[in-house]
Amino acid sequence: MNRSCTMSEIIIRNLSEESMEETVKFISSCQTVDESFIAWLGYSPEEIKSQLMDLTPSFTESCLIAIDGGVICGFLGIYVSEEQSTLRLLGPYVSKPKNWTEIALNLLAAFKTKIPTTINLAKVAFYEANVNCKRVYEANHFNVYNAEKTLIRDKKSLSNVSEVSNQKINIRYYTSSDFDDFIKLHPETAYFTGPEVVNRLDDYNQLIVAATDNHVIGYVYFEKLRGDGYAEICFLNVSPEFRSRGIGSQLINQVIREAFQYDWVNHIxxxxxxxxxxxxxxxxxxxxxxxxxxxxxxxxLNVYPWGDFT
Ligand SMILES: CC(C)(COP(=O)(O)OP(=O)(O)OC[C@H]1O[C@@H](n2cnc3c(N)ncnc32)[C@H](O)[C@@H]1OP(=O)(O)O)[C@@H](O)C(=O)NCCC(=O)NCCS
Structure with missing residues (x-):
């Protein structure tokens, strides 16, 4: 057992294969409550498990759990993007209201030796209702840099799609010859880089482009999350000179058509x-x-290197 810290009877250690099932159930129970929801992880144990299995470095190195009397009561993971010199925090999730802060701070501090020196930015995101996370992060040199609204569309909603003014625009699936155009449009700081998006493509993760003269001038990337029963639009971009012609609407409309073909997709x-x-x-x-x-x-992290948490 890799014991990095003990608080009274609570132990913090690396996530192991044996603890995976209990851990993903624990995270899932936190994700379904606004007060403990953290962005970037899914909702169901199956979805969360597949996300943790995909982490690099592996989950044994990038995830910590807190255990009290043999039962998991805390989790914190990191998702490192060496390319963006950024790490994203997946947590902390803590199920003990009385020891919330103590367990959270210990999980954060336990990452001290695990963060590559090439990383200069740490990011985290959660619902406003997660006041515990907000308080702990704000007390530790984390500043709000963005706020996002989550919008949901169910199957029965109605769309108002404007006609595309330029009929030469073709809405179709991405092909590998679109790579250069796509990379130019995709923001460098996005959660997944352009090459990462392309590597993720499969039956569930899809990239639809708007093309004119076989050049991509807009795209939408979305993922269908089978375990969670919904689809998520991750990125939508239309080249500035082609905006306000209905292209963005057509791309979204295509996602609506594609995603709701599946009975198990309940909302987008x-x-x-x-x-x-x-x-x-x-x-x-x-x-x-x-x-x-x-x-x-x-x-x-250049100004405030990962250190002790208060
Ligand atoms: C958001 C974004 C994708 C919209 O793309 P778009 O192609 O301009 O979208 P549309 O043309 O369908 O709609 C934009 C407006 O043009 C209007 N419009 C649509 N078709 C039109 C037409 N044929 N003639 C005139 N106006 C038209 C729409 O009514 C809409 O008006 P609204 O602002 O009142 O809603 C685009 O602005 C963009 O790429 N922004 C930067 C990236 C971004 O913010 N992405 C979303 C992240 S969540």
Missing amino acids: QISVRVNNKEAERLYTRMGFKEENVIIALQRD
Whole structure:
């Protein structure tokens, strides 16, 4: 057992294969409550398990659990993007209200030796209702840099799709020859980089493009989460000179058509920055309704290196 810290009777150690099932159930029970929801992980144990299994470095190195009397009572993971020199915090999740802060701080501090020196930014995001996380992160040099509304569209909502003014625009699946155009449009700081998006493509994760003269001028990337019974629009972008011609709406409409072909897709979710009124208007027109607000915080590790947490 890799014991890095003990508090009274609570032990913190690396997540192991034997603890995986209990851990994903524990996280899932936290994810379904707004007060303990953290962005980037899913809702069902199956979905969360597949996300943890995908982590690099492996979950044994990038996830810690807190155990009290043999029962899991805390979790914190990190998702490292060496390419963006950024790490994303998956937690902390703590089930003991009385020891919430103590367990959370110990989980955070236990990452001290695990963070690559090349990482200069730490990010975390959660619902505004998660006041425990907000308090602990704000007390430890994390500042709010973004707030996003989560919008949901169910099967029965109605869309108001404007006609595309330029009929030469073709809405179709991405092919490998679109790579260069796609990379130019995709923001560098997005959660998945352009090459990562392309590597993720399969029956569940799909990239639809809008093309004219065989050049990509817009795209939408979405994922269908089987275990969670919904689809999520992750990225939507239309080249500035082609905006306000109905291309964004057509792309979203295509996602609606594709995703709801599956009986198990109950709704489509999208997160949009609170100040991105253009995108919000578009989604509202397409039948999406506001569900919640996610706040994102970051800590500059060049100014405040990972150290003790108070
Ligand atoms: C958000 C975004 C994708 C919208 O794309 P778009 O192609 O401009 O979207 P549409 O053309 O379908 O809709 C935009 C507006 O043009 C209007 N419009 C649509 N078709 C039109 C037409 N043929 N003629 C005139 N106006 C039209 C729409 O009514 C809409 O008006 P609204 O602002 O009142 O809703 C685009 O602004 C963008 O890429 N932004 C930067 C990235 C971003 O914010 N992505 C979303 C992240 S969640």
